[in-house]
Amino acid sequence: MTFAHLPAGYITCRLLYNQFKHRIDSWNCYLLWGLLGSVAPDFDHLYFWFINREQDQHLNFSHYPLFWVLLLIFSAFWFVIDRKSQNPVSAFMVSFGGFIHMILDTVTGHIFWLAPFSYKPFSIGELVEAANPWLVQSFPGWAYGVELLILIWSFSLFSRNSLRACPQSEAM
Secondary structure (H helix, E strand, O other): OOOOHHHHHHHHHHHHHHHHHHHOOOHHHHHHHHHHHHHHHHHHHHHHHHOOOOOOHHHOHHHOHHHHHHHHHHHHHHHHHOOOOOHHHHHHHHHHHHHHHHHHHHHHOOEOOOOOOOOOOEOHHHHHHHHOHHHHHHOOOHHHHHHHHHHHHHHHHHHHHHOOOOOOOOOO
16 A cells, blocks of 8 residues: 555544543544554665665565564553553554554555565455456556545545544544
8 A cells, every 4th residue: 555554544543532532631642653553564664765675675574464463462461451541552553553554555565474484475466366357457456446445534534523623522
């Protein structure tokens, strides 16, 4: 995915808000951590552009799903142990955003889901092409359609929210 990571982070924040609102001190802080997590795996672009352009970006640890699953488990335990602070919610949102990033990258590209134990790439796009080559031939930009749907969904949520006076409205 090219453009949908941040919008997917926004969607995630909005959908999980009611679950966490009793632990959130600031909507802006909560949103910041959710959006940061949704793009955090791509921080390795700096390494790619300035140090090693020959290596596949998805071979860096920030694109290992196991890394994000472990962070997610750790943050979930922290969330259960610390029942008052917003910090475990922030950690959970960062790790959940990173995991969602892995899923989205699997739609349009490839991810090494078993890395560092196995470096066999997996891509939903390849599965779609193998299962229904007619779809891929008839709609070569189907993956961009998925990305467009995410963008439209996030814009819809955002515009509904901006019509209200307060972003932390109960109806989120």
